[in-house]
Amino acid sequence: MLVPVRRNAIPQVIFDGLGVFVAYYLAYRLRFGFFSDPLPDHYRRLFWASVGPIVALCLIAFVLFRVYLRSARFASVRDLIAIINGSVVGTIAAVGYVAIVRPIKFLTPSDEAFYADPKRFGSVEGISESVHDRLDRVATIPISVVAFFFLLLLGFMAGSRLVARFLHDRGSFGHAHGRNARSVLIVGAGDGGRLVLREIVRNPALGLRPVGFVDDDPGKKGLRIDGVRVLGPTSELARYLDDVEPDEVTIAIPSAPGTVRAQVVRDCRQRGIPVRTLPTVFELLQGRAGTYVRQVRDVQVEDILGRAPVKMELDRVGNYLRGQVVMVTGAGGSIGSELCRQIARVGPRKLVLVDHAEDNLFEIHRELTGDRHVGRDVAIAVLADCREEDRMREVFGDHQPTTVFHAAAYKHVGLMEENPVEAVRNNSLATRLVARLAGEFAVERFVLISTDKAVDPATVMGASKALAEWAVEAEQQRFSNTQYAAVRFGNVLGSSGSVVPIFRRQIAHGGPVTVTDPEMTRYFMTIPEAVQLVIRAATLGEGGEVFVLEMGEPVRILDLARTMIELSGLEPDVDVAIDIVGPRPGEKIHEELFGGHERGVPTDAERILRADRPPISAQTVDEAFDRINLLVLEGDAAGLAHEVAALIEAARGDGSLGTPAHV
Numbered sequence: 001m002l003v004p005v006r007r008n009a010i011p012q013v014i015f016d017g018l019g020v021f022v023a024y025y026l027a028y029r030l031r032f033g034f035f036s037d038p039l040p041d042h043y044r045r046l047f048w049a050s051v052g053p054i055v056a057l058c059l060i061a062f063v064l065f066r067v068y069l070r071s072a073r074f075a076s077v078r079d080l081i082a083i084i085n086g087s088v089v090g091t092i093a094a095v096g097y098v099a100i101v102r103p104i105k106f107l108t109p110s111d112e113a114f115y116a117d118p119k120r121f122g123s124v125e126g127i128s129e130s131v132h133d134r135l136d137r138v139a140t141i142p143i144s145v146v147a148f149f150f151l152l153l154l155g156f157m158a159g160s161r162l163v164a165r166f167l168h169d170r171g172s173f174g175h176a177h178g179r180n181a182r183s184v185l186i187v188g189a190g191d192g193g194r195l196v197l198r199e200i201v202r203n204p205a206l207g208l209r210p211v212g213f214v215d216d217d218p219g220k221k222g223l224r225i226d227g228v229r230v231l232g233p234t235s236e237l238a239r240y241l242d243d244v245e246p247d248e249v250t251i252a253i254p255s256a257p258g259t260v261r262a263q264v265v266r267d268c269r270q271r272g273i274p275v276r277t278l279p280t281v282f283e284l285l286q287g288r289a290g291t292y293v294r295q296v297r298d299v300q301v302e303d304i305l306g307r308a309p310v311k312m313e314l315d316r317v318g319n320y321l322r323g324q325v326v327m328v329t330g331a332g333g334s335i336g337s338e339l340c341r342q343i344a345r346v347g348p349r350k351l352v353l354v355d356h357a358e359d360n361l362f363e364i365h366r367e368l369t370g371d372r373h374v375g376r377d378v379a380i381a382v383l384a385d386c387r388e389e390d391r392m393r394e395v396f397g398d399h400q401p402t403t404v405f406h407a408a409a410y411k412h413v414g415l416m417e418e419n420p421v422e423a424v425r426n427n428s429l430a431t432r433l434v435a436r437l438a439g440e441f442a443v444e445r446f447v448l449i450s451t452d453k454a455v456d457p458a459t460v461m462g463a464s465k466a467l468a469e470w471a472v473e474a475e476q477q478r479f480s481n482t483q484y485a486a487v488r489f490g491n492v493l494g495s496s497g498s499v500v501p502i503f504r505r506q507i508a509h510g511g512p513v514t515v516t517d518p519e520m521t522r523y524f525m526t527i528p529e530a531v532q533l534v535i536r537a538a539t540l541g542e543g544g545e546v547f548v549l550e551m552g553e554p555v556r557i558l559d560l561a562r563t564m565i566e567l568s569g570l571e572p573d574v575d576v577a578i579d580i581v582g583p584r585p586g587e588k589i590h591e592e593l594f595g596g597h598e599r600g601v602p603t604d605a606e607r608i609l610r611a612d613r614p615p616i617s618a619q620t621v622d623e624a625f626d627r628i629n630l631l632v633l634e635g636d637a638a639g640l641a642h643e644v645a646a647l648i649e650a651a652r653g654d655g656s657l658g659t660p661a662h663v
Helices: 010-032 041-064 076-101 107-117 129-132 143-172 191-202 234-244 260-270 281-285 303-305 334-348 358-371 389-399 412-418 419-441 462-479 500-508 527-537 558-569 618-635 639-653
Strands: 102-106 135-140 182-187 206-216 228-231 248-251 273-279 324-330 352-353 379-383 402-406 445-449 483-488 491-493 513-515 524-526 547-549 578-580 598-600 610-611
Touching: 010 041, 010 143, 041 234, 041 578, 076 143, 076 248, 135 618, 182 491, 228 234, 234 260, 234 547, 248 260, 248 334, 248 491, 248 598, 324 334, 324 389, 334 352, 334 402, 334 527, 352 358, 358 379, 379 389, 389 419, 402 419, 412 419, 412 462, 419 445, 419 462, 419 598, 419 618, 419 639, 445 462, 445 527, 462 483, 462 618, 483 527, 491 527, 500 513, 500 558, 524 527, 527 547, 527 598, 527 610, 558 578, 618 639
Parallel strands: 182 206, 182 248, 206 228, 248 273, 324 352, 324 402, 352 379, 402 445, 445 483, 483 547, 491 524, 513 578
Antiparallel strands: 102 135, 547 610, 598 610
């Protein structure tokens, strides 16, 4: 926008110009008196000579501070700050204009007497120079007029918008609602809660009637926000629910931790009160359309299990990707697709989406180029299998990426147990290939998406990811100009390998929900949060490190199943049965984030640790992969399982990879 003025703001500009004129006139009258004689002649001439340019200068100042980009009916604190800045600059410009361009010269009565009869004062030649200089006087705006003008200008500008806002919102103050409106209790009296309240009272068609706020800020207790009282903290929500008896509860805190959401849901479920929530911070960042209230949705398990969100400015921590060529393998998967969404926000020069699954690749490419308006010359879809060396060399050569996020992997534990050769081929050998190509093509950063199942692995899937971590560490020793890293984390809610989609399908079919062991626990994290931390971790360390995301407290799978059943409006063990089926082969009861030979070391980034562990030589890793590659080519699943088990056991012992005794 060349001129920061709305198309329909001309009447507002004219009205403000009139306000500047009135403020300037009243400033003189306040200085010289409302009921006195007319203004002194020289100040009257000064007023009329300067009022036009001063009105123009003030309006220009308000335009420069973007006052006219928003209607007066929706004025906010940000608009008030712009008005204050514009008033200050406009006043200074007015004083400068009069002092430099339009000062008024005049004579005092004594000066006029001198010029009328100079002989009374002696000869003109005998008058001192200082006296002679005072004969022609110059009038500028008096300091008192300047002060009055600034205060009046600010008052007119802010006051007119306050009146416009009042007239626009006057229907809200009575909170008039239909006879059948549902009462709603709002959890959160911050910005989110106030926005929800305003939309409710402005839109009676929503059929909602606010009956109170609940907020943990002790300073807000008892306050009234637009006439609605803040009852007290969420710790006393149960009592407020019994007192107010709302028809529904809305959680209006996008950044609320899972513990708060879980407590609200629990107290409301006990009383049969439905609960809805605003989108989380990550969902809001994704820019989903719709008014604030219409974005309210049912509470999901992700809301309850999600921890206090990491306060991370993606534009800042991901700035290293701006203008770069970024490649994401496995771009159509749950982690890969979210990586693509968040990287696209930073503004890369090119985003290369690599996947061998046609449907998944098509969906993420269509989303980026269609829904998110990423240019087709920026988002490049590449059908390729990371296991094929010739094809991947072609991809690296064509696009010359500067950063590679390797998210391509098989994730389903049970399926990998039945297909160990493919698990190792895809998760281990393909990772080694892509990591080596990254070094050969001078990629600046290579990041492997790993898993907590790689810690002291007891399954084929976990072992294959442990081998992938070793491969990345070995390539770092070979290619020092590329910064390699592996990022390890637990289950991400909603990913293709997560238990959550399985439970959802089982509940939708009426059960039973199958749980392997009543004591089994897992770490959980939302996909957007995990991806943000991955992007941040790529800039940590000096290369070759394994970073571990802090996952919070582990969650019992049995509790997760019960929570999901309750969120579906059903009762566990009554409406939906829960069957304990026993753990699968090699499945752990409790996952860990660090192995026995590792320890967590804090980093500069919040919730990201570094796994400090003994180094592994590249030669040893190469020898191990040569043996594994031969077994994969032969399709020897039994020999491969034995080989990998021996390698894992050797690493558990002293952190190094030795040659297994049977080889």
